[in-house]
Amino acid sequence: MANLKTKVIHGGISTDSTTGAVSVPIYQTSTYKQNALGQPKEYEYSRSGNPTRHALETLIAELEGGVKGFAFSSGLAGIHAVLSMFSAGDHLILADDVYGGTFRLLDKVLVRSGITYDLIDLSVPASLEAAFKPETKAVYFETPSNPLLKVLDIKEIARIAKAHHSLTLVDNTFATPYLQRPLELGADVVLHSATKYLGGHSDVVAGLVTTNSENLAEKIGFLQNSIGAVLGPQDSWLIQRGIKTLALRMDAHSKSAEKVAKFLEESEAVAKVYYPGLPSHKGYEIAQSQMDAFGGMLSFELVDESKVKPFVESLHYFTLAESLGGVESLIEVPAIMTHASIPKEVRELAGIRDGLIRVSVGIEDIDDLVGDLNRAIHLIGA
Template identity: 50%
Template sequence: MNFKTIAIHAGHDPKNHLGAAMPPIYQTSTFGFRDVGQPGPYDYSRSGNPTRAALEECLAALEGGRRGFAFATGMAAETTALMLFSSGDRILVQNDLYGGTYRLFETVFRKQGITAEYVDLRDLDALRAALATPAAAIWIETPTNPLMNLTDLAAVAGLARAHGAITICDNTFLSPYFQRPLDLGIDVVMHSTTKYLNGHSDVVGGALIAKREDLCDRIGVLQNALGTCAGPQDCYLVLRGIKTLGVRMEEHNRNALAIAHWLQAHPAVSEVLHPGLESHPQHSLALKQMTGFGGTFSFRVKGGEAQLYKLLRGVKVFLLAESLGGVESLIDHPATMTHASIPPEVRQRMGIGDDLIRLSVGLEHVDDLIADLDAALAQ
């Protein structure tokens, strides 16, 4: 079946739920046993819940994986993924990435003996050099948050396999509608389901999807042992959002690309970072491994801090807020918001300067969004 059909039907069979067209919310902590020592398909909601199972089956179908796993937050998904590793393991990590992920590596897992080594994954020679020393995994964001750098997934997956490393790819920015990393050889796909998968800014959640049976088994054990799973109400909300994922992503993509082209010609803007623009240095790679560009991108503003703050305070339709992927448009200043947990000198080395703005372009009429930015930039 096609993606939009799978998004609506995968994970739920009405015949198994009294004909209910939508997956019911099984808001229960425990389930009765059939007899002594004979549990039914579910016994305790940390170990499994029918609403969560519906979401997890849908996620696996959308990403082309064997199993999906739903978590309470995106960071819970990342934490569970990192528990696949042991003290002494070395992980090669995208050198520009989400601030919360950087904080998790540096303030939590480094103390546990799991070391992150930051590598520019655009540079395959640099990756080969880093792999000369054994590494347990390669941690990828593509596009990166917020610089919109891309990783050649097929090439990195091939190098990782040759060196015995697991590949983990954050696919939050594009969703499986525009990119399917497992099809390109990646081992584990990760999502903040808070973002495009849910799409309505009314839930937080995370997901891992894998194709290899051994990894599926290990993630399943960790999800249960750590108790990082998502609750049934949150799973229901993500499932509801997924049903419109295809149509939403198409509109996000159209709106964001139109705004990126408009910003590129604006005299107050010094650079637009959007992989759908021919000016993006990895535009050809975007066309090769992505079927669309998503609704989130960044740009740089001329004029210093005063002009930047006028823009952030001047918008009326865009909401100054963290997160992305909702139906409403958001504007974010990474240096003081989503990436504030990264030390300033590290941010500068990454390229996340004070002049950088990130947009999550929503589903409002694109003319209204451009008019809002135009008026704010005019200030």
């Protein structure tokens, strides 16, 4: 079995069977000529299947250990398709600090079809056990989570969910399959915003899903085709190209993020740092057991919350922007930006305070990044 560093380059469908091209071609077509009436070829219509998209879907399934992969027009489109497996009356358990867009989809859209949910702190097993109802069908969470970098025990949550005849759905965007493989730990479905680390260059929006269950794969495939929010061939090609350098980038992101986290933790201007690679992190031991490295994401709080605005606006190498996972470093304030769709009282109950700052550490020179943060701290007089 090849190492992940090799799989990201040679996994899935890495060459074109027709020409031998080492880069899978972009099949920019909507439909395909059929041999005869009633005898369709493998491809008939690009919503149902496209060779470029199929290559990407095969690759994510192999990297995560799934039986089949699915590529969507955005991460939320993938989440929507997966959650569409559930019906009126079904209950879902949702981690209490999920991405704001995921919360909004469930709270403002899917509840209208009769699905119910509860927000639960999944880092407390007793809270999870108590949250199950007879109609509970799944537990949905991110680990590390967005934006508090909570590390949740995938194996334990999956064990509890299975005991209650429920599915375990894991958003693996922050870790990627290079650092963490939830299906190996008992999860049933893995989701990605491929916009982030898998694409890696802030130039494409995409979502990926995979499962190790043939039954679930059939359901998700039906919903992907029926809802129709599929990824186009050009974007599928871009994600495949990004994945080829995933190992190199994740190693660099992780190494630099750890150094940035240590710098911030030692700064008198910083009240708290959230990074799973710090021994002070509540989930440090779990992260060590289920992750191969700690990733490029971290969050922190300044001692003086009033200095957040001038701080983030004075940085040079950290771009004030939403999203994450690109080669460039990004910084944002979740309460105002990525998680603004979550009501303030719900955010604060989950620990997402107005002064929380989230950072996506890029692959720039680490001395430049630390120097930029240090300069900003001194500029605001913190």
